[in-house]
Amino acid sequence: MIERLLTATALFAVLAATPTSAATPTVGLALRGESNGAAGSDAARTETARVETGSERPVAVETEAPPTAPPTAARELVALRADVVHLGDGRSVEGATVLLENGRVRAVGKDLAVPEGTPVQVLKGHLAPGFVLANSYLLPGNERFDSTRAFLPDASIVHAFRADTEGLSKALRAGVTTVLLSPAENNVVGGRTAVVKTAGKRVLSPGAHLSVSLSTAAVDDRRYPTSFSGLIAELRQQLVAGEGAYGEVKGGKLPLLVYARDRHQVVRAVELGREFGIRGVLVGASLAGEQLALLKESGWTVVFDTPGAGASERMLDAMAAYAAGGAPFAFSYSSADDLRFAAAQLLRRGVSPDVLMRALTSGGANAAGVGANVGRLERGLDGDMVLWSGHPLELTSSPRAVYVDGALVHRAPQIPGAAH
Amino acid sequence: MKHPMHAISRLLLPASAALFALAPAALAQAEGAKKSEEPKRSWTVRADRIYTATGQVIENGFVAVVDGRITAIGPAGPGAEDGLRVAAITPGLIDLSPAIDLGTNSVEQSDEVTPNVRVADALDPFALAFERALRSGVTTVLCSPPDDNVVGGLSVVLQTGGAATIAERTLKADAVLRGAFGSQPSRRNSPAFLRPRDFFNRRPTTRMGVEWEWRKAFYDAVVARQDKDAAFPGVEQLHAVMDGKLPLMVHANATQDVRTAIYLKEEFNLPRMILDQSSEAWKEPEMLVRSGAAVVLPPFAWTGRVGADGGFHAWNTAATLDELGVTFAFSGRDGLDVDDRLAMQPGYAIRGGLSFESALRAVTVTPAQLLGVDDVVGTIEVGKRADLVLWSGKPFDFTSSVVGVLLNGELVVDPR
Numbered sequence: 001m002i003e004r005l006l007t008a009t010a011l012f013a014v015l016a017a018t019p020t021s022a023a024t025p026t027v028g029l030a031l032r033g034e035s036n037g038a039a040g041s042d043a044a045r046t047e048t049a050r051v052e053t054g055s056e057r058p059v060a061v062e063t064e065a066p067p068t069a070p071p072t073a074a075r076e077l078v079a080l081r082a083d084v085v086h087l088g089d090g091r092s093v094e095g096a097t098v099l100l101e102n103g104r105v106r107a108v109g110k111d112l113a114v115p116e117g118t119p120v121q122v123l124k125g126h127l128a129p130g131f132v133l134a135n136s137y138l139l140p141g142n143e144r145f146d147s148t149r150a151f152l153p154d155a156s157i158v159h160a161f162r163a164d165t166e167g168l169s170k171a172l173r174a175g176v177t178t179v180l181l182s183p184a185e186n187n188v189v190g191g192r193t194a195v196v197k198t199a200g201k202r203v204l205s206p207g208a209h210l211s212v213s214l215s216t217a218a219v220d221d222r223r224y225p226t227s228f229s230g231l232i233a234e235l236r237q238q239l240v241a242g243e244g245a246y247g248e249v250k251g252g253k254l255p256l257l258v259y260a261r262d263r264h265q266v267v268r269a270v271e272l273g274r275e276f277g278i279r280g281v282l283v284g285a286s287l288a289g290e291q292l293a294l295l296k297e298s299g300w301t302v303v304f305d306t307p308g309a310g311a312s313e314r315m316l317d318a319m320a321a322y323a324a325g326g327a328p329f330a331f332s333y334s335s336a337d338d339l340r341f342a343a344a345q346l347l348r349r350g351v352s353p354d355v356l357m358r359a360l361t362s363g364g365a366n367a368a369g370v371g372a373n374v375g376r377l378e379r380g381l382d383g384d385m386v387l388w389s390g391h392p393l394e395l396t397s398s399p400r401a402v403y404v405d406g407a408l409v410h411r412a413p414q415i416p417g418a419a420h
Numbered sequence: 421m422k423h424p425m426h427a428i429s430r431l432l433l434p435a436s437a438a439l440f441a442l443a444p445a446a447l448a449q450a451e452g453a454k455k456s457e458e459p460k461r462s463w464t465v466r467a468d469r470i471y472t473a474t475g476q477v478i479e480n481g482f483v484a485v486v487d488g489r490i491t492a493i494g495p496a497g498p499g500a501e502d503g504l505r506v507a508a509i510t511p512g513l514i515d516l517s518p519a520i521d522l523g524t525n526s527v528e529q530s531d532e533v534t535p536n537v538r539v540a541d542a543l544d545p546f547a548l549a550f551e552r553a554l555r556s557g558v559t560t561v562l563c564s565p566p567d568d569n570v571v572g573g574l575s576v577v578l579q580t581g582g583a584a585t586i587a588e589r590t591l592k593a594d595a596v597l598r599g600a601f602g603s604q605p606s607r608r609n610s611p612a613f614l615r616p617r618d619f620f621n622r623r624p625t626t627r628m629g630v631e632w633e634w635r636k637a638f639y640d641a642v643v644a645r646q647d648k649d650a651a652f653p654g655v656e657q658l659h660a661v662m663d664g665k666l667p668l669m670v671h672a673n674a675t676q677d678v679r680t681a682i683y684l685k686e687e688f689n690l691p692r693m694i695l696d697q698s699s700e701a702w703k704e705p706e707m708l709v710r711s712g713a714a715v716v717l718p719p720f721a722w723t724g725r726v727g728a729d730g731g732f733h734a735w736n737t738a739a740t741l742d743e744l745g746v747t748f749a750f751s752g753r754d755g756l757d758v759d760d761r762l763a764m765q766p767g768y769a770i771r772g773g774l775s776f777e778s779a780l781r782a783v784t785v786t787p788a789q790l791l792g793v794d795d796v797v798g799t800i801e802v803g804k805r806a807d808l809v810l811w812s813g814k815p816f817d818f819t820s821s822v823v824g825v826l827l828n829g830e831l832v833v834d835p836r
Contacts, residue, residue, distance in 0.1 A: 216525065219525050221524055221529055221619070222619045223530070224528075224530035225528060225530060226524065226525075226528055226529040226530050227524070227526055227527050227529070227537070227565075228522065228525050228542030229526065229527070229528050229537040229538055229539055229540075229541045229542040229565065229573060230528035230530060230534070230537055231541075232538075232541035232542075233528075233536070233537055233538070233541065262544065262546075263544070263545075263546045263584070264522075264543065264544035264545060264546060264547075264586075267545060267584065267585045267586065270585075271585065271587055291584070294584070294585070
């Protein structure tokens with residue numbers, strides 16, 4: 001076994017499965033086209049080598065393929081072993097191996113027997129599922145809010161999805177591999193949400209929820225409805241009639257994404273859900289911890305907006321109580337910095353890191369309706385992973401590499417003189 | 421009626437309590453939840469005087485409460501429980517015009533006439549105003565849409581505490597149809613001429629316009645009786661008002677608005693009308709008595725002028741209405757005494773010449789009757805809900821205060 005550091009500051013150590021692979025200078029950083037006896041084409045190797053030696057442009061790797069095309073990952077088997085592997089369900093395993101096949105997870109385990117000839121990369125740090133955020137404010141405001149009508153049940157935000165934006169690649173660099181795109185809360189019914197990957201243009205779901213706003217922004221006194229009374233009356237009427245998207249909602253095929261910020265708005269959502277037997281996620285219910293019993297009984301999932309530095313003690317206490325209360329929750333994405341800062345604020349209040357890791361991975365995936373695709377490192381799920389320099393929730397840790405569908409799509413730049 | 425949710429939550433509690441053990445904050449939450457699930461609703465309270473609001477006063481008596489209901493009252497009987505002895509007990513106070521709402525988010529202004537819109541869908545059960553009302557002895561309130569519309573919609577009777585959802589606090593849904601006369605419904609509107617195009621470029625812009633909207637609404641309702649194709653949203657509610665099944669409560673503060681309201685009542689033969697904030701109703705005594713309309717008085721103001729329309733409110737207004745035989749109640753609304761809005765009004769009226777008994781009725785049994793909930797609340801009688809106010813001295817005296825409150829048998833303000 002030969003261990004070799006590829007660059008002076010590299011975190012990636014490659015433990016070749018066989019001595020012959022050690023002779024391949026590019027092994028270990030790109031999954032594409034690599035394996036023991038049969039390395040990829042020269043072109044692929046050159047590309048890999050360029051990234052490998054510390055490119056100044058750590059951009060997401062994009063394909064020209066349409067969103068539905070298969071992932072860019074290699075077709076053969078690849079195994080990654082890390083100091084700690086987070087499974088996405090809150091658990092983590094030390095020294096575990098993740099075996100990928102065609103960009104998907106084939107197996108995860110501590111003493112996993114990998115098929116002969118499988119290249120095994122040994123990575124220093126924590127390997128975790130990419131973060132999945134069940135709401136985001138990534139799209140520009142004028143793409144999310146259609147001011148012409150308050151009720152837009154036939155709209156779909158997926159038409160506003162543009163893959164090559166700075167916002168998405170910034171999210172990717174922060175360890176976020178899947179985000180939900182939502183219509184704004186100014187529309188009472190804003191249309192269907194979409195779930196997309198932050199790299200590779202893939203749309204996981206073009207209609208995860210119907211977006212409904214019960215927040216103050218939806219009761220604009222310059223158009224109908226101007227009041228919660230009118231808003232609820234109209235929604236009830238539409239749900240009773242059950243046409244189009246409302247019918248899918250009523251039939252349980254299309255969950256709701258409901259903006260409900262104040263506690264009375266949460267009560268309104270829960271009561272509406274109870275009346276029509278519908279559920280979904282509540283976005284922005286920052287005081288949900290004060291309504292824990294109601295929410296646990298109701299079956300809704302809360303998607304918290306990340307509290308910034310100015311968040312009130314009361315809000316943080318309520319969020320911590322909710323997180324510790326055992327009810328499902330997830331987070332919205334507003335900026336790369338806020339996300340882990342939010343987690344740190346809750347960690348300081350005694351919330352377990354496992355609970356927070358779950359919320360950021362499988363919790364977000366379940367809330368976004370894509371729990372069968374992403375959010376956990378488990379057989380059959382997409383190989384969306386982030387290699388962190390330490391525990392992902394430790395603020396001094398940073399994402400060193402991001403994989404989407406098994407392909408390395410981002411590698412953190414090496415800053416000269418910095419100790420990583 | 422108890423919501424089925426209570427039973428479900430109770431079953432879930434032991435399991436969830438185990439999960440809460442993770443964090444101190446969550447533990448406190450669990451204890452809080454347990455407390456609100458299972459409050460003690462059985463008490464025996466003694467007092468020097470019990471004012472039942474049925475015309476009876478019991479000296480040195482007791483009220484026994486079991487599971488939230490009054491089970492026994494009397495002069496002799498069991499001793500007070502754990503020091504629960506106070507100077508006086510009255511029924512829980514009822515406020516017909518507390519103005520508890522979410523401002524313009526509680527009135528659907530996309531139309532001036534919205535009789536089918538429910539304010540119950542636009543209230544905040546966590547609003548501090550409920551807690552404040554409860555602590556000052558108000559156990560029942562009628563919440564109405566704000567008066568920005570001509571016909572604002574359906575009001576709801578709520579208890580001021582208990583479960584944190586409007587549905588579970590509701591004593592009576594769709595209790596009255598609320599609307600307004602005067603300057604309030606037209607204040608934001610303006611003609612389109614020479615102004616920027618705006619949602620509020622519309623009728624009514626004057627009192628005349630407000631009156632026109634009212635008459636048009638009922639005229640259209642009359643037409644819709646004959647012609648089914650002429651039906652419109654809210655026509656059922658207008659018909660219910662015309663048939664006497666639904667009381668019509670209108671804001672009518674100044675004399676001209678009181679007159680307009682009574683003209684409407686008589687023109688369309690509306691059996692049950694409640695004139696809200698009508699401090700100047702006494703200026704039309706003959707019309708008032710003839711119409712049979714009830715009056716809700718505004719809280720007293722030191723200037724003698726109340727509300728946006730500046731109606732005159734004299735100290736002896738209530739006494740005058742009482743002499744006329746007009747049914748009247750008090751309201752707390754935007755009263756000066758922010759922590760005792762309704763509870764202070766009877767005292768002012770008594771200073772203006774009203775009898776104690778009439779003053780007591782005007783904050784208890786009379787509003788209960790006007791809402792049609794007097795079979796449940798409004799008096800201290802066996803079988804009624806145990807909504808009780810415990811006083812430090814004679815109720816409504818300036819030196820007395822509310823020291824305890826029972827809401828549906830739960831001791832929400834403890835005098836001890």
